[in-house]
Structures are given as C-alpha cells and as structure tokens.
Amino acid sequence: MKNILGITLGIMTALGGFVDLGQIVFTTQAGALFGYQLMWAIALGTAAIIIYMEMCGRVAVVAKEPVFAVVHTRLGKKLGLAALIASNLLNLITCAAEIGGIAILLHLLTGWPEKLLLVATTLALGMMVLLFRFQWIERTLGLSGLMMIVFAVSAVTLHPDWGQLAHGLIPKVSEPDTKHTLLYWYFAVGIFSAMLMEYEVHFYSSGAIEEDWTPKDLAENFMVAALGSLLGSLLTVGLLALGVILFLPRAIFPQTLSTAVFSGAFPFAQKALIAAIAGCLACLAGATVETALSGGYNVCQFFNLKWGKNVPPKSAPVFTGTWVAMFTLAMVIALTGVRPLQLVNISIVFGMVVMPFTYYPVLRTASDKNVMGKHVNRKFDDVIGGIVLVFVIIAALAAIPLMVLTHSGRP
Amino acid sequence: MFKAIAGFALGFILALCACSRQKTLTTDEIRSQLLSAKSLAAETEMFLDYVRENRATKHYAQGHIEYLTEEIERSREELQESSPAQGEEDAVRKLRTQFDALQAELHSIRGKLDDEAALAAAKEHLASIRQALDEANSSI
Numbered sequence: 183m184k185n186i187l188g189i190t191l192g193i194m195t196a197l198g199g200f201v202d203l204g205q206i207v208f209t210t211q212a213g214a215l216f217g218y219q220l221m222w223a224i225a226l227g228t229a230a231i232i233i234y235m236e237m238c239g240r241v242a243v244v245a246k247e248p249v250f251a252v253v254h255t256r257l258g259k260k261l262g263l264a265a266l267i268a269s270n271l272l273n274l275i276t277c278a279a280e281i282g283g284i285a286i287l288l289h290l291l292t293g294w295p296e297k298l299l300l301v302a303t304t305l306a307l308g309m310m311v312l313l314f315r316f317q318w319i320e321r322t323l324g325l326s327g328l329m330m331i332v333f334a335v336s337a338v339t340l341h342p343d344w345g346q347l348a349h350g351l352i353p354k355v356s357e358p359d360t361k362h363t364l365l366y367w368y369f370a371v372g373i374f375s376a377m378l379m380e381y382e383v384h385f386y387s388s389g390a391i392e393e394d395w396t397p398k399d400l401a402e403n404f405m406v407a408a409l410g411s412l413l414g415s416l417l418t419v420g421l422l423a424l425g426v427i428l429f430l431p432r433a434i435f436p437q438t439l440s441t442a443v444f445s446g447a448f449p450f451a452q453k454a455l456i457a458a459i460a461g462c463l464a465c466l467a468g469a470t471v472e473t474a475l476s477g478g479y480n481v482c483q484f485f486n487l488k489w490g491k492n493v494p495p496k497s498a499p500v501f502t503g504t505w506v507a508m509f510t511l512a513m514v515i516a517l518t519g520v521r522p523l524q525l526v527n528i529s530i531v532f533g534m535v536v537m538p539f540t541y542y543p544v545l546r547t548a549s550d551k552n553v554m555g556k557h558v559n560r561k562f563d564d565v566i567g568g569i570v571l572v573f574v575i576i577a578a579l580a581a582i583p584l585m586v587l588t589h590s591g592r593p
Numbered sequence: 594m595f596k597a598i599a600g601f602a603l604g605f606i607l608a609l610c611a612c613s614r615q616k617t618l619t620t621d622e623i624r625s626q627l628l629s630a631k632s633l634a635a636e637t638e639m640f641l642d643y644v645r646e647n648r649a650t651k652h653y654a655q656g657h658i659e660y661l662t663e664e665i666e667r668s669r670e671e672l673q674e675s676s677p678a679q680g681e682e683d684a685v686r687k688l689r690t691q692f693d694a695l696q697a698e699l700h701s702i703r704g705k706l707d708d709e710a711a712l713a714a715a716k717e718h719l720a721s722i723r724q725a726l727d728e729a730n731s732s733i
Contacts, residue, residue, distance in 0.1 A: 433635055452649070
C-alpha cells in the first residue's frame with residue numbers, strides 16, 4: 183500500500199509538471215499543425231525526464247542534497263545564484279499562468295466572474311498548502327489528475343492512425359519551406375521543454391526528502407519516476423492525437439485553453455466534458471502548488487536554510503514566506519489580465535535556457551563516487567545522461583532564436 | 594553573475610519584442626492573420642455543431658464563445674494598429690471586413706446558444722466568412 187501511495191508523488195509531479203497549461207495547449211497545437219510528426223519529441227522528452235527525475239531523486243535520497251543544494255555546490259555561489267534567480271522567476275511566471283488557467287476552467291464550469299475565481303483559487307490553494315501535509319497534497323492532486331485519462335480515451339475512441347503515429351517517432355529534418363521548418367523545430371523544442379519543466383524535478387527531489395525516502399527506497403524512486411512520467415507521456419500523446427484528428431483536417435489552430443479542453447471530451451456527452459475540465463483543473467492546481475513550493479524549496483536549499491512542508495510553518499519562516507509570496511505575486515500578475523498562454527510560452531522557452539544550469543550539476547553529482555558511494559551512476563547511466571545533456575544544450579541554444587523567428591509559434 | 598542576469602534579461606526583452614505588435618504588416622504576417630481568422634471561423638463552426646448536439650454544458654458554451662470572441666477582438670485590434678505593406682492594402686481591408694463580420698457573428702449568437710435556428714444560420718454565415726477569407730488568401 184505504501185508503494186502504491188508512493189507513486190502519487192510521481193503522478194502529481196508528472197501530471198502537474200508536464201501535463202500543465204503549456205503542454206495541454208502546445209501539444210494540441212503541434213498536432214493541429216504537424217500531425218504525428220512530433221511524436222519523437224514526446225518520446226525524447228519522456229526518456230529525458232525519467233532519467234533526470236530518477237537522478238534527482240537518487241541524489242536527494244543518498245546525498246541528502248536536493249537540486250539547488252547541488253547547484254550551489256557544483257556551480258559556485260555566483261553562477262548558482264543566477265540560476266536560482268532565473269529559476270524562481272520562471273516559477274513565478276508559470277505559477278501566474280497556471281492560476282490564470284484555473285480561473286478560466288472554473289469560469290467554464292460555473293460561469294462565475296474570472297477575477298473572483300482567480301482570487302478564490304489562490305486562497306484555496308494557499309490554504310491547502312498551509313493546512314495539508316505534503317503526502318495529502320500530492321495524493322489529492324495526483325489522484326484527481328487521473329481524470330485527465332478522459333483525453334486519452336477520447337483520442338482512442340476517435341481512431342487515431344496508429345501507423346502514422348508510430349512513423350512520427352522518426353524525426354523529420356525539414357518541412358516544405360523555411361517558415362514551416364522553423365515552426366516545426368519551435369514546437370519540437372517547446373514539447374521537449376514543457377516535458378522537462380524545471381519545477382517538476384525541484385519538487386520531486388524535495389518531495390523525496392519530505393517523504394523521508396532512504397536508499398532502500400531507490401527501486402521505488404525509479405518506479406515512481408518511470409510510471410509517473412509514462413502516464414504523463416501517454417496523456418501528452420492523447421493530446422497530440424486529438425489535435426491531429428479534430429483540428430488538422432479542419433485547418434484549426436487552437437488558440438485557447440477552452441478549445442483544448444473540449445477536444446478532450448469531443449466524442450462523448452456533457453459528463454465527459456465536466457471530467458475533462460476537472461482533470462485539467464487538478465493538473466493545473468498541481469502545477470500551481472509545485473511552482474509555488476519549488477520557489478520556497480529552491481531558496482532555502484541554496485542558502486542552506488530550514489525547509490519542508492511537514493515542519494511547522496513558523497520554524498521555516500523563509501520557506502513559508504517564499505511560497506506565500508509566490509502565490510501572492512502570481513495572483514497579482516494574473517489579475518493584471520495578461521494572457522496565461524503568453525506567460526506559459528515564455529516560461530517554456532526560458533525554462534529550456536535555464537535547464538543546463540541545473541541538469542549538469544545533478545549529472546555531475548550522480549556520477550561522483552565520493553558523494554554517491556555504491557549508488558553512483560553506472561557507465562551506461564553516464565552515457566545516457568550525457569546524451570540527454572547534449573540535447574538539453576542544443577534545445578537551450580535554439581529556444582530563444584526559434585521563439586523570435588516564429589513570433590512565438592505563430593503559423 | 595551580473596553578465597548572466599543581464600543575458601537572461603536581454604532574452605526576456607527579445608521575447609517580449611517577439612510577442613509585441615508589429616507596426617507594418619508584411620505579406621507573411623497578413624497570411625498568418627488570415628489563417629488565424631479562418632481557424633477561428635472553422636473552430637466556431639465546429640463548436641456550434643457540438644452545442645447543437647447538446648454535448649456542451651450551458652456555462653461551458655457561454656464561456657467558450659466569450660474566449661473565442663476575445664481572441665477575435667485581440668487579432669482585430671492588432672490588425673487595426675498595424676499598417677499594411679505596400680501593395681497589400683486590399684488584402685488587409687478584406688481581412689478587416691471579415692474579422693468584423695466574425696466578431697459580429699459571435700456577439701449575435703452569444704445569447705442564442707439554445708436557439709437551433711439561430712445556430713444553423715450562424716453556421717452558414719461562418720462558412721461564407723471562411724470562403725471570403727480563402728479568396729483573400731489566394732489574392733495575396
């Protein structure tokens with residue numbers, strides 16, 4: 183039973199991490215534009231996040247060093263601090279986008295004013311983080327996020343072309359013209375980045391410590407990282423397939439969250455639509471909590487201050503103050519009326535730029551026998567981890583130029 | 594560290610520039626706006642069928658139409674604040690006309706989502722808007 187409930191950390195991390203607002207709209211758009219051609223980006227992202235999450239969990243459990251403690255040690259104070267500032271800025275922007283997305287979904291569900299829902303959502307999630315223990319937050323949000331399965335069921339019901347889908351696992355180097363080639367690579371980098379969002383691994387490695395994992399739990403660490411990520415990946419494939427089946431033939435480029443949501447319930451009646459909205463709500467709520475808590479985790483781990491959701495809030499004042507500030511600032515940003523999708527586009531692209539500065543220190547630590555002892559990376563892990571690092575660096579270098587050249591992926 | 598933060602900030606500014614409105618619309622940007630208008634019209638048509646089959650809840654139908662209207666208004670404003678490149682004035686004029694028609698259509702069906710006849714009529718209007726956009730696209 184402990185093992186089954188333990189998986190909820192992986193499920194919440196994966197659902198809130200890469201099936202968030204950005205992924206829901208981005209992947210549907212990719213399917214609407216390029217059919218199944220970007221399946222390979224999903225497969226690559228899934229492999230990369232499993233490797234990254236497993237390493238982060240292992241380093242956290244064995245060395246008792248979560249991501250930003252490792253970043254401090256390996257990058258030094260100055261570069262590490264720059265990575266911390268950049269990561270927390272992105273956490274803030276993502277948190278604002280997710281809160282905005284939740285308000286949209288609640289408006290679709292109830293018809294109540296969006297701004298009122300935005301404030302109520304922030305307060306409700308803030309209270310949840312304050313009052314619930316870590317395990318109950320992850321279980322509540324992780325398990326309710328499973329309602330997202332309605333997207334995969336819808337996709338299967340609409341009979342995707344499995345041959346084409348499998349063919350999409352082979353990358354295509356170029357499109358008919360320069361504009362489409364740039365767009366293709368923008369969406370490839372975007373999908374890869376959205377699956378590797380920074381905050382999900384920060385949250386996951388901190389969660390492993392919050393749950394008091396020991397080296398005995400390392401097998402569970404791999405299972406949680408792999409199963410959670412595969413589930414998230416399956417839903418992402420479902421979103422891509424819905425984009426291909428529903429929007430590509432009609433030349434529709436979905437530009438709103440509400441469009442992506444109704445695609446998830448398209449073949450079914452009203453109850454499925456409500457389930458699709460509820461599933462998205464749980465994922466976005468998970469992402470909001472993950473980004474806000476990650477803000478607190480990152481700061482405290484970097485400066486070696488007391489942190490933890492399971493310690494009394496007063497005994498970890500910086501941690502508590504930071505996540506409360508993240509929620510509050512995110513709400514203020516969302517209240518200004520800035521479009522959540524614009525914010526999330528920025529966070530996906532800049533998240534990729536920051537990624538090498540956290541991935542590399544974790545890889546180095548996982549390969550350090552002095553720190554990891556018998557749990558050090560095997561040769562095979564180092565090779566695979568190195569290959570992922572190369573992809574991460576290439577994507578990081580390409581992200582901003584592609585964003586500028588495609589006007590943020592405008593067809 | 595200062596250089597790293599400055600580089601990141603510069604990237605942010607570049608990103609905002611990429612998202613910001615253009616003053617002069619190039620042919621490519623006009624084509625992109627046309628595709629966007631066509632997509633919004635097609636999406637509304639598809640959604641009206643969904644509503645007619647009674648598969649959307651009342652709040653969802655109202656809310657989704659609001660968001661589609663917002664998207665159309667945003668594109669329309671963007672278009673109004675830009676000027677066309679030389680030789681593309683006619684295409685932009687047609688595009689503006691169709692955005693206006695699209696916006697008017699969405700405004701008119703907002704309160705009639707349970708009126709079958711109004712939805713059927715709106716679908717026909719949307720199909721003709723899409724056709725006009727196709728013609729404008731082929732004239733560029």
